[in-house]
Amino acid sequence: MIEVKDIYKTFGENEVLKGISAKFTAGKNNLIIGGSGSGKTTLLKCIVGLHDPTKGQVFFDDQNFTEMNFTQRVPIRTEIGMLFQNSALFDSMTVEENIMFPLNLFTQQTSAEKLDRANFCLKRVNLEGKNKLYPSELSGGMKKRVGIARAISMQPKYLFVDEPNSGLDPKTSILIDELINELTEEYKITTVIVTHDMNSVMGIGDHIVFLHEGKKWWEGSNKEIAHTDNKELNSFVFASKFMQAAKGKL
Incomplete structure (x- = not known):
C-alpha cells in the first residue's frame, strides 16, 4: 500500500497541491484523474520522489519515503516500475x-x-x-x-503509469488497459495511474482520486462515479466523454 498524507507542493508562488491525503491499495488500479493543471502529474512525481513535497509525507508500506535520504530510498526505488507518457x-x-x-x-x-x-x-x-x-x-x-x-x-511491488493511452486509438487503449489490469491483479501490484481517459476510468477504475484545483475533490470507485452529485466531477466526466466522442468521429 502507498499512502500520502497532507501533501502540499509549491513552485515559487504557485501552490499546485493543497493538502492531499489518500491511500492506494495493492492489487488494485488506483487512478488519479482531473483536468489540466489540477496537479495529477505533480502528485505522481511527489510520490515517486521526482519532486520533494513542500509539506506532507509519502509512505510505502508504512516506510516514510519522504524522510529518507537518497541511499535509504534505493531499496524502494528498485521495487518501483514506471511507464512514462511517451514510453x-x-x-x-x-x-x-x-x-x-x-x-x-x-x-x-x-x-x-x-x-x-x-x-x-x-x-x-x-x-x-x-x-x-x-x-x-x-x-x-x-x-x-x-x-x-x-x-x-x-x-515491481509498485507500478506508476502516466497517461498510458495518450496518442492511442480506442481499440489499442482498451488493450493497454486490460494488460495493466491483468498485471496488477496477477502480481498484486500497487498500481497508480494518471489519466484523463474516461474509458479507463469506467473500465479499470477500482479506486479513483479526483483532483480539482490542487485539492482532492472526490474519492471512490468507478461504480460510484456514475451516481455522484459532485458538481466539478460531473462536469469533468461530461467534458471528457464529449471530447472522446468528438475524437472518435474524426
Whole structure:
C-alpha cells in the first residue's frame, strides 16, 4: 500500500497541491484523474520522489519515503516500475536492450538471466520475438507494451503509469488497459495511474482520486462515479466523454 498524507507542493508562488491525503491499495488500479493543471502529474512525481513535497509525507508500506535520504530510498526505488507518457524508450537501443536497462542498472544478474527475464516480459506483453527491433520500427501501441515490459522487468511491488493511452486509438487503449489490469491483479501490484481517459476510468477504475484545483475533490470507485452529485466531477466526466466522442468521429 502507498499512502500520502497532507501533501502540499509549491513552485515559487504557485501552490499546485493543497493538502492531499489518500491511500492506494495493492492489487488494485488506483487512478488519479482531473483536468489540466489540477496537479495529477505533480502528485505522481511527489510520490515517486521526482519532486520533494513542500509539506506532507509519502509512505510505502508504512516506510516514510519522504524522510529518507537518497541511499535509504534505493531499496524502494528498485521495487518501483514506471511507464512514462511517451514510453521514454531509448531510440539507440533495441527492444531487448531497453527492457534489460533497469536490470543492468540495479541487479547483479548474469547476461543469460537478464535475457531470460527480458524474454519473459516480452512474452507477457504479447511481443514475443520482437527483441531486435528498434523503437522507430514499432507502432504507438507496441511502444507502450515495451514500456510496460521494461516497467515490470524488476518485478515491481509498485507500478506508476502516466497517461498510458495518450496518442492511442480506442481499440489499442482498451488493450493497454486490460494488460495493466491483468498485471496488477496477477502480481498484486500497487498500481497508480494518471489519466484523463474516461474509458479507463469506467473500465479499470477500482479506486479513483479526483483532483480539482490542487485539492482532492472526490474519492471512490468507478461504480460510484456514475451516481455522484459532485458538481466539478460531473462536469469533468461530461467534458471528457464529449471530447472522446468528438475524437472518435474524426
